[in-house]
Amino acid sequence: MKKPRLCLSPENLALAVFLLLCAQPAFAHPQKGEAVGFLTGFRHPISGLDHVLAMVAVGLWGAQLGAPAIWLLPVAFPMVMAFGGMLGLMGVPIPGIEYGIALSAILLGAAVMFEYRPPLGLAAALVGFFAIFHGHAHGTELPPGQSALLYSVGFVMATGCLHALGIGIGTVHRWGWGQKALRVAGALVATGGAFFLWKAIA
């Protein structure tokens, strides 16, 4: 009799990521201030739709481009975003943050929509450039009285999970209908970005 095997297929991984993202906090025995720091950090990137759109779009685009972009882009974004966060924490001013965030959703969404395939360096530079705006916005909005370490860990993990969500959704790219669905998703991201740009200008 054939034994059932645990298969680490992309579909199973996407399901696992989805289930992990659905998990609620346990609140078992939090140290004073610590769990709050982690949860506040974790919630911060997912609290704004403009950030979520861009981060998921990075995962979608990486999945469209395939290896090595599928892992290089989600590595580049959190690293450069943390650098932007550091600049924000230090009080280094960057002009036009809200425009940059909205433009990131528009351009990354458009890249997914048109399946734009630039050289890897250009794709990483584009993602990294916009990550600075997202990180800076988060860095300047940090609430006081948090555990710096746990806040930072939660913040970076949430960003990575959003990329993973995008990659998980992007695994449908292997099918013809999936490629069309991804392009529609890119169009939706770009439309959302246009809305946020309009809000920033108005």
Place this chain on the structure above:
Amino acid sequence: MNQPSKSRLPLCAFVGFTLLMWALPAEAHLNSTGMGPFYDGLMHFLLSPEDIIPVFGLALLAGLRGAHYGRRALFVLPIAWLLGALAGLTSFASAPHPFIAAAWFLLLGGLVAADARLSLRTTTALAGLLGLYHGYLNGTGMGPSLSTLVVLLGLVFAIFVIVALVAASVVRLRASWTRIAVRVTGSWIAASGLLMLGWAVRTR
């Protein structure tokens, strides 16, 4: 001729009831008694993210390079940690410097993300420095006593187990995407270090 079989239910119920009455209190939450110095040390490490994340990073780094590196880190790190803690026992309590804490995150996370091909000697030196520094910080303020030594044993035991589990798990990874996942984890550690650095500058 078949005799009507007696139901065993009353007997089982009686035995079950008696066993339940014999049950001792679990004392799962030892608020009054504590867990003992060994478990205090063990739990102190497991509940201190500023300690456990660099150890995790070093274990990932050693695991990426292979079993030999993993074995070296497995023994050097806990021993250095113990020596550092013993050296710190006579000092006053001191907190980790935020810049150095952030630098450890950046260094170890960056090396894992880059899949840096460090020599065994460099990895050993990193493990030794990390153990001495964090061990010293753990040891400060404890005061020399017999129970302190047991606390340190628990702490070192926890480090040994974490390094063994993490490094061994990484060593046996073969699929390329799993090694990439390890490097992504490293990039997250480094990114956290960058944010901690900004935070440290802001709160100075």
